[in-house]
Amino acid sequence: MERMMPGDDQQPVFVLVRPQMGENIGAAARAMWNFGLERMRIIAPRDGWPNQKAVAMASGAGRLLDEAQICATTPEAIGDCVYVFATTARARGLTKPVFTPERAMRMAAEKCAAGAPVAVMFGPERAGLENDDIARANAVINVPVNPEYASLNLAQCVLLTSYEWQRARAGITPERMDMAKTDFAEQIEIEKLAEHYQERLDQAGFFYPEPKAEGMKISLRNMWSRMPLTRADVQMLHGVMRQMVRWKNRGE
Amino acid sequence: MERMMPGDDQQPVFVLVRPQMGENIGAAARAMWNFGLERMRIIAPRDGWPNQKAVAMASGAGRLLDEAQICATTPEAIGDCVYVFATTARARGLTKPVFTPERAMRMAAEKCAAGAPVAVMFGPERAGLENDDIARANAVINVPVNPEYASLNLAQCVLLTSYEWQRARAGITPERMDMAKTDFAEQIEIEKLAEHYQERLDQAGFFYPEPKAEGMKISLRNMWSRMPLTRADVQMLHGVMRQMVRWKNRGE
Numbered sequence: 438m439e440r441m442m443p444g445d446d447q448q449p450v451f452v453l454v455r456p457q458m459g460e461n462i463g464a465a466a467r468a469m470w471n472f473g474l475e476r477m478r479i480i481a482p483r484d485g486w487p488n489q490k491a492v493a494m495a496s497g498a499g500r501l502l503d504e505a506q507i508c509a510t511t512p513e514a515i516g517d518c519v520y521v522f523a524t525t526a527r528a529r530g531l532t533k534p535v536f537t538p539e540r541a542m543r544m545a546a547e548k549c550a551a552g553a554p555v556a557v558m559f560g561p562e563r564a565g566l567e568n569d570d571i572a573r574a575n576a577v578i579n580v581p582v583n584p585e586y587a588s589l590n591l592a593q594c595v596l597l598t599s600y601e602w603q604r605a606r607a608g609i610t611p612e613r614m615d616m617a618k619t620d621f622a623e624q625i626e627i628e629k630l631a632e633h634y635q636e637r638l639d640q641a642g643f644f645y646p647e648p649k650a651e652g653m654k655i656s657l658r659n660m661w662s663r664m665p666l667t668r669a670d671v672q673m674l675h676g677v678m679r680q681m682v683r684w685k686n687r688g689e
Numbered sequence: 690m691e692r693m694m695p696g697d698d699q700q701p702v703f704v705l706v707r708p709q710m711g712e713n714i715g716a717a718a719r720a721m722w723n724f725g726l727e728r729m730r731i732i733a734p735r736d737g738w739p740n741q742k743a744v745a746m747a748s749g750a751g752r753l754l755d756e757a758q759i760c761a762t763t764p765e766a767i768g769d770c771v772y773v774f775a776t777t778a779r780a781r782g783l784t785k786p787v788f789t790p791e792r793a794m795r796m797a798a799e800k801c802a803a804g805a806p807v808a809v810m811f812g813p814e815r816a817g818l819e820n821d822d823i824a825r826a827n828a829v830i831n832v833p834v835n836p837e838y839a840s841l842n843l844a845q846c847v848l849l850t851s852y853e854w855q856r857a858r859a860g861i862t863p864e865r866m867d868m869a870k871t872d873f874a875e876q877i878e879i880e881k882l883a884e885h886y887q888e889r890l891d892q893a894g895f896f897y898p899e900p901k902a903e904g905m906k907i908s909l910r911n912m913w914s915r916m917p918l919t920r921a922d923v924q925m926l927h928g929v930m931r932q933m934v935r936w937k938n939r940g941e
Contacts, residue, residue, distance in 0.1 A: 467840055468845070470835060470838045470840075471834045471835055471838060471839065471840060471841055472834065472835060473835045496840075497838055497840055498838065498840070539856075580852075581855065581859070582723045582724065582855075583722060583723055583724060583725045583855075586722045586723060586749055586750065587723065588719055588722075588723060588748075588749055588750075589723055593720070593845070593848055596845055596848065596849070597848070597849070597852055600832075600849055600852075603833065603834075603835075604791075607833070634929070637933075638929060638932060638933075640936070641932045641933055641935070641936035642932065642935075642936065643928065643929065643932040653925075656921070656925060657925060657929075660922050660925065663917070664916045664917070665915070665916070665917075667784060669784070669908070670912050673905075673908065673909060673912065676895065677886070677890060677895065677909075678933075680890060680893045680894065680895040681889075681890075681893055681930075681933040681934075681937070682933075683893070683894075684892070684893035684894065684937055685933070685936055685937035685940075688937075688940050
């Protein structure tokens with residue numbers, strides 16, 4: 438198989454080793470493309486290639502299957518890679534560094550950025566990778582699952598690894614506040630809102646009994662200033678109070 | 690629905706809102722249990738309950754289905770929770786803070802550690818959560834996927850969120866565990882507050898003109914859910930409305 442083109446190795450290649458069901462190959466392609474990964478290699482797919490069930494399942498990510506490189510053996514599939522990860526459910530007695538998906542994909546991002554081709558191997562659905570495959574990897578990726586229950590399937594393992602690749606790629610994704618573009622009310626607007634409510638509630642006889650009045654006013658004012666009110670909220674709250682007064686004045 | 694038992698709320702409850710296919714409910718249970726999450730609530734499952742396809746798919750995680758609480762409505766399902774996340778593919782115009790799964794599950798771990806019941810809502814396969822559901826949440830979880838291709842299914846969204854829960858759980862330190870001991874209102878209290886205002890404002894003729902009424906109601910409800918209201922705040926706000934009505938009725 439020809440060496441990867443330069444640029445190619447800006448992202449790791451995911452290698453499905455002897456996958457069994459076409460559906461899982463398609464689901465793996467979708468999982469990868471959800472996080473921008475598009476380089477897939479498939480070693481000796483059980484049901485041959487191309488696989489219609491894979492295509493059907495891949496909907497929207499079919500391009501990954503069209504461009505997937507089909508290989509006969511593990512050495513052929515990873516031959517041009519500088520660093521290879523093997524994903525396993527349990528560590529297999531082999532002496533290898535074992536990393537979490539997060540740590541592994543951070544390393545992968547660094548190596549790819551440095552122009553070093555990286556591969557991640559995923560084993561067959563039932564048995565997982567054989568020691569013979571794992572022995573060819575530089576390190577093992579182990580997803581820390583519930584010790585009482587480890588039932589990640591192939592596509593889920595690909596999904597979590599792809600997700601971590603994307604996180605590593607982005608650096609720690611900053612939590613995006615849609616609130617950011619939100620038009621929060623200025624202090625003066627909060628002040629006017631508080632005054633509006635205080636004045637009307639005073640007329641309505643809310644601040645009662647007298648000895649408690651001051652404390653009640655402070656709590657109310659304190660609540661308004663504690664709330665992350667937007668301009669729209671403030672307008673709505675003014676409207677609420679105005680409407681209650683109109684209602685009263687209609688004297689229904 | 691009865692208040693959660695103490696201890697119960699050491700982990701968030703995952704709420705499947707109007708799920709369609711049993712297979713997806715079973716797959717969600719597996720995804721959760723892989724990362725030690727076991728508290729599931731299901732709102733109005735399309736094909737009724739129990740669901741044999743769900744049981745078949747859940748293999749090994751069936752206990753989560755046996756113990757799942759089936760609810761009729763969103764308010765019923767999240768009524769006893771203090772903080773609620775809504776997972777959405779795209780932000781929906783509603784003003785809510787939007788967090789990554791990582792950030793959201795860190796917050797969830799802190800709140801749970803402080804004994805505050807947390808819920809995470811997942812929408813139906815096809816359409817996702819409706820604005821009416823999202824409006825009841827405190828914040829939105831958005832998985833940063835490939836903008837060219839977002840095709841996470843229900844179980845995959847549950848898987849990534851569960852995975853981040855487990856990571857947050859492992860990473861949580863004692864000092865982060867002690868959180869504001871503030872007595873925040875439960876969702877059911879917010880719900881009652883929202884209803885109280887909506888009902889009175891309806892009588893007062895606030896939701897006008899008619900074509901705008903529904904949007905105004907959702908904005909108002911959305912505002913209440915977004916506010917970090919304490920029990921005391923809620924009592925005060927009830928008092929405010931009651932007093933305005935008394936004032937009106939005195940017909941001064």
